[in-house]
Amino acid sequence: AAPMAGLAATGPPDAARTRPPSALQALAELQDERARQARRQERAEQLTQALETEKQQVAAWEAAREGERAELEQRRAALEAQMQGLRAELQMANEVQSRSHDQKLRDIREDAERKLHDTDAPLLQIAERLQREKDISAKRMAEHEARQHELEHQHSEAVRCMKQQHAAHLEEVQAQWQACLASRDQRNAKLEEQCEECRQQERRSVAQCQAELLSLCELAGRMAKLVADIDDGLYPMMRRAGLKEAVLPPGARPREPSPGSFPQLFGALEETASQKAAVLQRLLQGPGVASTAATATATDAAVAGHESEDGSPTAEVLGSTTGAEVVVLESVVQRPVRGCQQQRPSSAASAAAAAAAAMVGSCDGEDCEPWDVSSCAEGICQADDP
Numbered sequence: 001a002a003p004m005a006g007l008a009a010t011g012p013p014d015a016a017r018t019r020p021p022s023a024l025q026a027l028a029e030l031q032d033e034r035a036r037q038a039r040r041q042e043r044a045e046q047l048t049q050a051l052e053t054e055k056q057q058v059a060a061w062e063a064a065r066e067g068e069r070a071e072l073e074q075r076r077a078a079l080e081a082q083m084q085g086l087r088a089e090l091q092m093a094n095e096v097q098s099r100s101h102d103q104k105l106r107d108i109r110e111d112a113e114r115k116l117h118d119t120d121a122p123l124l125q126i127a128e129r130l131q132r133e134k135d136i137s138a139k140r141m142a143e144h145e146a147r148q149h150e151l152e153h154q155h156s157e158a159v160r161c162m163k164q165q166h167a168a169h170l171e172e173v174q175a176q177w178q179a180c181l182a183s184r185d186q187r188n189a190k191l192e193e194q195c196e197e198c199r200q201q202e203r204r205s206v207a208q209c210q211a212e213l214l215s216l217c218e219l220a221g222r223m224a225k226l227v228a229d230i231d232d233g234l235y236p237m238m239r240r241a242g243l244k245e246a247v248l249p250p251g252a253r254p255r256e257p258s259p260g261s262f263p264q265l266f267g268a269l270e271e272t273a274s275q276k277a278a279v280l281q282r283l284l285q286g287p288g289v290a291s292t293a294a295t296a297t298a299t300d301a302a303v304a305g306h307e308s309e310d311g312s313p314t315a316e317v318l319g320s321t322t323g324a325e326v327v328v329l330e331s332v333v334q335r336p337v338r339g340c341q342q343q344r345p346s347s348a349a350s351a352a353a354a355a356a357a358a359m360v361g362s363c364d365g366e367d368c369e370p371w372d373v374s375s376c377a378e379g380i381c382q383a384d385d386p
Helices: 002-010 013-018 021-124 126-232 263-283 288-305 348-358 373-377
Strands: 237-240 243-246 317-319
């Protein structure tokens, strides 16, 4: 293929160009086929060499197997000889053991015959013993039957007495149960009447509280209108000791709340005061300085706990006790209003009216000072000169 390729390469270029394409293709295919055959031949040679190597290994393995087979034959012959010796020894041992077993069996048989002969004497006495036991058993059976009849009679008597007692106790319990049911029915009826009375009383109390609240709101509105009129200058003003005073006509100032007109309000104030006084009294029962410190702390906590959001105390009388060491704690609602200044603390009734007025009046966002509703209503509201 190489000379032909050289001839093709060195030939005239015109001849190569004029050669038909099928001849070149056939030449290329022929060269490829020869290359494949060369590779196949090389692969066959490699496989042949590998086969020869495996044949040599198999021959070596067969030789080793022949040696092992000969060794195993020798060991089998030795084991057969050893087995023959063991069989002879086992046969001799069996014969010796058979003779010893025969001797032991004869000894055991003789011993059993002797023991049977010794036990025959008691067995012959069984009939006599059985008769004696039968007589004793009959006697005990008669005694048992008599005892059984006596126990049954006692049991029936005890059951009859228990039934009578149970019937009497059952009648007594039923009577008690009926009496208890009757008493409970009476008690339930009484409680039902009391519950209805409590409901009616609660309805009356709620209606009275609503009426008092409406009256307080109306009073607060009138107070607020009076203060607004004073602020607007509808009433004449006069000077006294460097302060301005408003002169109110008769009947302009509304009447203050009283325990007769507002029983619910004053009752609640008195109850709260008694509770606070009891708390302070318990705090004052401690020794010495500890008691004083506890009283001061409790007072501060009570006052701080009853302040409103803007820092002013609420309209609530904290209470007093019968002891000489307890001070009556009283605070008055102070509402900021233009041009008015507090002159004196009000009473509990004025505090209640001021509490209602605080829900109606307003400060209009201006700089104000605390005031006393009852004092302004009485015409003693004083203000500094403008």
